[in-house]
Amino acid sequence: MKTRHAATEPGPVFRIGLALLLFAITAGLALALLAEPVAPGVAGQVEAALGDSGAKNHVTAVLLNFRGYDTLLELAVLTSALVGVWALGVAPDIKETTPSPVLLGMNSVLIPLAPLFCAYLLWAGASRPGGAFQAGAVLAAAAVLYNISCRRPELRLPSAPLRPGIVIGLGVFIATGFGVMGGGRAFMEYPAGLAGGLILLIETAATLSIALILASLFVGGRPEGEP
Amino acid sequence: MNTGQALDLLLVLVLLWVAWAALSSRDLFRCIVLFIAFGLVLSMAWVRLGAPDVALAEAAIGAGLAGALLLATWARLPGKTEDSKLDAKGEDDED
Amino acid sequence: MSEWLAGAPWMMLAIMLPLSGALVAFLLPRHSALVGLGASLLTACAALVVMLQVAADGRQAYRLGGWPAPLGIELVADGLSVLMLAMTAVVGVAVSVYARVYLADSPDKVRRFWPLWLFLWAALNALFQAGDAFNLYVTLELMGLSAVALVALSGSGPALWGAMRYLLVSLLGSLSYLVGVALLYHAYGTLDLALLSERADGGLQLAVPLGAMIAGLLLKTGLFPFHVWLPPAHGSARAPVSALLSGLVVKASFYLLLRLWFTFTPEGQGVPLLLGSLGAAAIFWGSIQALRQKRLKLLVAYSTVAQLGYLFIAFPLAELEPALAWSGSVYLALSHAMAKGAMFLAAGSIMTQGGHDEIDELDRVVERMPLTLAAFALAGISLAGLPPSGGFVGKWMLLQAAMTQGSWFWALVIIVGGLLTATYVFRVLGFAFTKSPHEHERHDVPATMEWTALVLALGAVLLGFAAPWALPLLEGVLP
């Protein structure tokens, strides 16, 4: 076994060549990094426009208002990954297992806490660290914990509301973008007074979708019976 | 060099070491656990860089869910005999 | 009403229509074909309106969220963007019509095809109109993931590992691009391409990130010697998917490469010469591999490797004849999209008919499906660059650019590549007229499939006549 492997493994010449190449690439990137910047970033402009953005947290303002289009496409990436995983086949099953009592005990505390923590992150995201993606991930983590500590390992989400739940985040994002367009405003140009509320609406829907998508990605395939 | 910078240097070195270990260990399970540790060290780096939002996202998604996904895939690979390791190590995603 | 229509933000709609269509198609799996076809037609209309607007009024921009460029993200459409949008619309509609019939035998596959394809279309349209370096990264990833999932849709072993390798290459390419974006933002403090073009002053600060971005895009475009992932992925996917990948997806990363090149107009002759040489190597290597293939779809996939090489011949020629060389390259990309799309669709019809795609077992397929063979032959005419096809216009411009500056080497490469193309096309046609010693199963092929391929191939040939209208669009875009 060993000898056959040895014959097909990349040889020392290849490794040395690769190491030299990587050294050259890293050195080149480092040189560009150390050069004096020509112009400062847009931090100042973010600060100046923060009042109109509907969020006090700079990062949330960038993510959901100034560069909200990036975030919209990013949700599309997440959704398309799930569609791709579902297209690959039905979820593989894990063999039934007996989880440790410690895990079960911890879960009985952690899983009920997760929605609370999620709601906090979502609400805090406007002014303090937090936001839709973190909140959605926490919710998904709770689902994953439930999934692996359950005696029946399959995450039996009822399949009928699953699809609407998966698309609602992106759907609300796009619909809000169109909805604000009256009165000469552009796509996703939130009116100053409404921006805070609209961002919270988008984030809430996104949180739900992100949680469902991440949990479904963990399941690793489409539920039995889904087309 | 003040204390903060010394701490940062240490953090970067640990980060590089954990990354290297996660990619070169012979035991795939160990690799994945080290990768989760890598995500947690990285989220400390985000805190040091003044990016708490990124730190939260990294810990929850980069370390937690990615780790859970990797462990689940590892456990489902054909030729596995002990599936229980998945459950034993599943707690890593509770951040 | 017409005023409102003219004032509607078509650039944004060309992205949001397919995106919404993907969501609805995913939400209503039982009606996905209907939703998908409807969304395809609407998207194509939006793209064509954007083209008409740019043809009438020149460069268009749209501020998303109403924020101006360095803070927000702007969509930008100029002549190059709209030609790509139109190419995507034409090939996209043809593939949509074809796929609805082609996949009809497996309803589940139809349901999975439409959302992914509409995500891919949204990503393509977003990429062609993006004016922001980081936004381009997100569109690249959306394009990559949906394309990979489409390859894997076929479910066969080769398709799965083709998809896996494609995914790894695609991610590596995007990450390389992202490193470039990070360094650009660090140096110039903006992500907006127009502002970057003003601020970029050359030197290491520009050369290193640009190198990283170009390297990543070459990987994704599949230029020799980075092409190894391409034939397995394109050859093993279902026929409509292969048409999309070979026709459109590789063009998108090539478009981005051109866009960066035009934005930053890097100086020096070494890189253009290197790209041109790799292009020449791709032409020869791809053609020779195509000649050696036993399976029709792999032949067509290797032909893509070869034809992509032509697009890069423009880099060394643009030194002295920028207008001719770049227009030729862009025109070749357009006509290759249509011709290669038609070829893969024809190959799909042949596979449906005979249940296989062994070239030397084609068994007088011409008698049973003359339309499909006509489509294949017409597409071959455009690929080989015979008049009056779109391929002829493109190659002729490249040839002219080479001759006027006396670069006989490049002229020779262009001519020999055309001969090699003709050879592998005729090899297929020859077997299509020959009786095979073995008996094969025969299935009926719906007329829609045959006609779609034929119309697309005719389009590739007639594209030659559109040159006087299409080429002026590029004025002001080329450096």
Place this chain on the structure above:
Amino acid sequence: MSSGILFACGGLGLLAIGIWALVLRAHLIRKVLAINVMGSGAFLLLVGAGSMGEAGVDPVPQAMVITGIVVAISATALALALVLRLANATGKPALPEDRERDLMDSEER
């Protein structure tokens, strides 16, 4: 804050480690790990370079990194689902040209 440069250089190191492993490791899960390490390197470069100046913390690179993290988990999930199908179809979690190579699996030893 001069630590930015430190983290940015750390990011470059992660990129190099990631490429090294991506090329040399045959097991597909290791390749996926390598891509993720590379991605983290690119993110560290983005934020690290963004906080090198005196202007304070720039939120734009941070927003880009959050976007990047979500894109990375999407790609990872798709990749892992593919790895699993591939391993079930062919018996080995490796690309065809790497099947004979040392996958560094515990049962391979």
